[in-house]
Amino acid sequence: MSKGKTILLVEDDPAIAMIIRETLVGECAHFASVASIAERNAWLADNRPDLVISDVVLPDGDGIDSLPGAGVDANTPVIVLSAQNTLDTAVRATGIGSYDYLPKPFDLDELTASVRAALQRQAESAIRIDPGQADSHGLVGRAPAMQAVYRTIARLASNDLAVLILGESGTGKEVVARAIHATGLRRAGPFVAINMAAIPRELIEAELFGHERGAFTGAHSRNAGRFEQAAGGTLFLDEIGDMPLEAQTRLLRVLQSNEYSTVGGSQALRADVRVIAATHRDMRTLVADGRFREDLFYRLNVIPVTLPPLxxxxxxxxxxxxxxxxxxxxxxxxxxxxxxxxxxxxxxxxxxxxxxxxxxxxxxxxxxxxxxxxxxxxxxxxxxxxxxxxxxxEPATLIARAIDDWAREEMACAASDGAIHEKLEAIVEAALFRRVLRDVRGNQLEAARRLGINRNTLRKRLGQLDIDPAHP
The missing domain is CATH 1.10.8.60 (Helicase, Ruva Protein; domain 3)
Known part of the structure; x- marks a missing residue:
């Protein structure tokens, strides 16, 4: 037990509040529970909690937006609970300096671990998020696999660490990179993207670091590279797994020293960027095969974000x-x-x-x-x-999935009489007979031939299934 600690829970669902109380009552000396913003503010007027656990949607307002200025000390950790499982919610939770964000339904063991950790140390410094940037970040979905992505993005808002986004082609890696930029410390700076697979290998260094006039044939003027263009902001290196080894070596030196020089230049320039890389390839396999530098992989893979396939x-x-x-x-x-x-x-x-x-x-x-x-x-x-x-x-797979869904619902039905096989047989037969009869324009002899059954059997089953062969 955390001796002398007080937890304030703000939750309007009595069942959830009771479960949380029973789970956490042994983690603190005092546990208080309120069900609205008004009750919370009244309690805070006379008390000072060591930890606040708050729902977002409350009867009289938004539990996140209303918390700043409500009397909670800036160093008091806040754990946000929400059924609105979107990136916007995670970012707003981070924006008030919350210690953690747990989407509903949450795991009680995870909540307990978060509470224990929060009570053991101070919450991280509050992160200021421009409300205008927190409305939408292009990410859609509330599936559990996306919740982990949202929480990682929110936690990246307070630092400048390198990020490696992994996922199949088309999963939205650049959208996530832009969301990390839009919610991070460098959001006022530029977001510059380059696809490493689309640049000829002999031009990659010039594209990344720029070149001086006369550095190579066709270099008629000085060109700024992507590192220079992204100064003060974020550089997104898409398809990093396709980068040639010689360019990997140069990139590693830049990431280690935070300095680079243009192709044909001698002046050291500061690499003032946050680097986010992405790839659809298996990076560890590339490293094992000698096609990607191990030291560069670890330099980029500080914070991995794995996107689920659709x-x-x-x-x-x-x-x-x-x-x-x-x-x-x-x-x-x-x-x-x-x-x-x-x-x-x-x-x-x-x-x-x-x-x-x-x-x-x-x-x-x-x-x-x-x-x-x-x-x-x-x-x-x-x-x-x-x-x-x-x-x-495959159609057979679709049929199997449909049967699986139907059988699950049928068996869960309290009124199910147990005749699942008979019911399914009638459903499948009726659909099959109607399809074949439509194709043969109601010709029962031809339908029976295609079905591989006796005509009398077909006629009997059509009567039992109440199917008019002329109008199937």
Whole structure:
């Protein structure tokens, strides 16, 4: 127990408040719980907590925005709890100097560990975030895999450490890099990006560090490199895994000394940048194969951020679709709605191109769909025309997933009578029979032949399933 310590909990959900109290009552000498901003302010008028745990959405306002000036000492650690699991919430929590941010539902062991650590040492200095920069950072989604990303970005706001963003192509690595820049200490400076895979190897050093007039054939004037252009801000080195070894050596020296010189120049210039690198490659494999310097890898990999592929955050697909539809509408594309079946199709697709591919597909659907409501046929057509078949889930896999979802819900239903096999057999048979009958224009003899069953058996099952062969 932390002797003499007082914890103030601000939580309007009685069940959650009770669970937290029972979990933490042994971690402090005094535990107080209030359910609103007004109750919190009244309690703070007469008491001084050693730790504040606060929800964001409270009956009378925002638990984050209302906390500064409420009487909490600047050095008092704050743990923010929120069901609004977005980067904006994490950044605002960091902006009030919170010690930690835990998205709901949270793990009680994680909460306890955070409380113990917070009570053992002072909270970090408050980080001032420009409210105008904290509205949106281009990141969409509340899946658990994204929550870890949000929390890491928020914790990077108070320092200038190098960051290495890892993830498959199309997962949004540059979006995350821009979010780190926009919430960090250098947000007033420029954000300069360079794709290492797109620069000819003989020009990489000139692109990074600039060159003097006459440094090489065609250098008719002095050009500032990306390090100089990004001075005071952030330099984003995309696809760092494709950087040639000779350029890696030069970059390592710059990161070690914070100085560089232009190609053909002799004057030492200060590298006044925060470096964020990104790659879709397996960096440890590149190091093991001798294609990437180990010392440079560790120099860049101070804070790793790993982005999940879209197939691992399918619950975010609907929100991402809405985001892309809204963005398209603002740029002049037609507004679109998605039929439930079409959205389910998108959520079951494996998206080898990740978020980038989804955004492209939504834009094409906005242009090519004939109606305001996008159908399954629209989605299938656009993906086929766009060469997306390679990422499509096999029909058998889609059927298996659908059966898995249906069976899970059926077994969880209190009214389930246990006849799951019979129910599923009827559903599958009815869909199959209707499909075949439509293809053969109601010809039962041909339908039976294609199905591989006796015509009398087909006729009997059609009657049991109440299917009119003329109008399936």
């Amino acid at each position: 197939r691992d955050r399918r619950s975010d697909i609907a929100a991402l679709v809405r985001h892309f539809v809204d963005a398209g509408r603002r740029s002049g594309l037609p507004d679109r709605q998605f039929a439930p079946a079409a959205m389910q199709w998108l959520e079951r697709y494996d998206w080898p191109g990740n978020v980038r591919e989804l955004g492209n597909v939504v834009q094409r659907l906005a242009v090519l769909s004939r109606d305001t409501v996008v159908t399954v046929r629209d989605v299938e057509t656009v993906l086929h025309e766009g060469g997306g078949d390679g990422g499509a889930v």
